[in-house]
Amino acid sequence: MSKSNLQNAQNKLLSWYEIHGRKDLPWRNTENIYHVYVSEVMLQQTQVKRVLEEYYFQFLQRFPSFATLANASLEEVFGMWSGLGYYRRAKNLHESAKLCANGLPQDLKSLQKLPGIGRYTASAICSFGYHQSVSVVDTNIARVLARYFGVEDAKEAYLWELADGFLNHSNPTSHNLALMDLGAMVCLPKNPMCEECPLVGGCKGASEPHKYYKVLSKKYENKKLHFGICERNGKIAMKRSHDGMYKDMLELPNIETSFCEKDLLGTFAHAVTKYRLEVHVYSLDFIEEDILWIAQDSLHKAGISSMTKKALKLYNGTKIFREGV
Ligand code: SF4
The missing domain is CATH 1.10.340.30 (Hypothetical protein; domain 2)
Structure with a gap:
């Protein structure tokens, strides 16, 4: 030029x-x-x-x-x-x-x-x-x-x-x-x-x-996740993530589903980076893992992902119904 x-x-x-x-x-x-x-x-x-x-x-x-x-x-x-x-x-x-x-x-x-x-x-x-x-x-x-x-x-x-x-x-x-x-x-x-x-x-x-400049179509990966929510005295059992995209953040424990299918609260879809997630949320009566008990009203200040927020919203949305039964 x-x-x-x-x-x-x-x-x-x-x-x-x-x-x-x-x-x-x-x-x-x-x-x-x-x-x-x-x-x-x-x-x-x-x-x-x-x-x-x-x-x-x-x-x-x-x-x-x-x-x-x-x-x-x-x-x-x-x-x-x-x-x-x-x-x-x-x-x-x-x-x-x-x-x-x-x-x-x-x-x-x-x-x-x-x-x-x-x-x-x-x-x-x-x-x-x-x-x-x-x-x-x-x-x-x-x-x-x-x-x-x-x-x-x-x-x-x-x-x-x-x-x-x-x-x-x-x-x-x-x-x-x-x-x-x-x-x-x-x-x-x-x-x-x-x-x-x-x-x-x-x-x-x-x-x-x-x-x-070619517009490349994105390739997505489908995944299923299973989160358990256990509450005691207004506190929720959380874990500190040690790797992946949520490293160092608080997240809900991942669980095996075979024992608690009956306690499934619901599912929702969530998209993050290249993943298209199907998230299943369960209610747990007990939890054996090393966990941190965090008061629900201070969770948002601690920084949780929008996926965890959605899971908690689902949990809270079904809570009134479950407690009324
Ligand atoms: S819009 Fe992009 S492709 Fe079109 S003339 Fe401008 S620089 Fe060139």
Whole structure:
């Protein structure tokens, strides 16, 4: 690409961002690096709308700084993360806060040594937080670049090279945000709106965008889970998970079902990551495992998954009926 074509595309992209970009997002209007970091971690697997409406402000209100986050217990952090999913993010954020009492590092390499910070998050912090001249590649930007430069099955390393070459060093932060928004709002995975795209003039993929970005259908795994609920004096028997996606969180004990089919309270469907779960919930009179007795009304503060919440809701919904029998 010639220098003048490159500048032309960069300018069109910035002009589009001035009019259409999501410039009012709160994490784009702060110089507080902690706020930028929290937003980036929350946005890793969650939609902007959900983060904005349910988690970002609430989390910052409870933990307004690295110090307050570092001094909180992991249970409190999980409590504020409850329902957001991918709880390892919360654990990594908490661990990073403990390591960064004096603030986050300001270079890509040092940032990537912190728990849960990979190349994307490190670049996003450097670009959006520190306004450094570094490129950023997330899934939205990768899609735009692959189509614009006409690259089939592009390897990640090559996309970072393309992003470096395309970077507008006069205004790198807005350039990266503009590419991100273009991918999220115009260059969509299934139906890109090329006629509204500022890059359409030079885009190699405009005539056949799906040649350069294929929408892969997701493969799901079906699983059955069986949870037992045992209550004593208003306290519920819980276990601390030691592995898997709910590591370190409180969850209901998994049980063998052969002895208690008659105590089945109900089932519900739950989707998480690649799993489509059929969850069976049973009432237990006794429990032999090592368990923690947790008061029902303090469970939500300790951070439980939305699947556990659903199981408890089912249990409480049937309780009146069972006690009345
Ligand atoms: S012209 Fe179409 S395919 Fe090319 S970047 Fe824009 S929206 Fe994507």
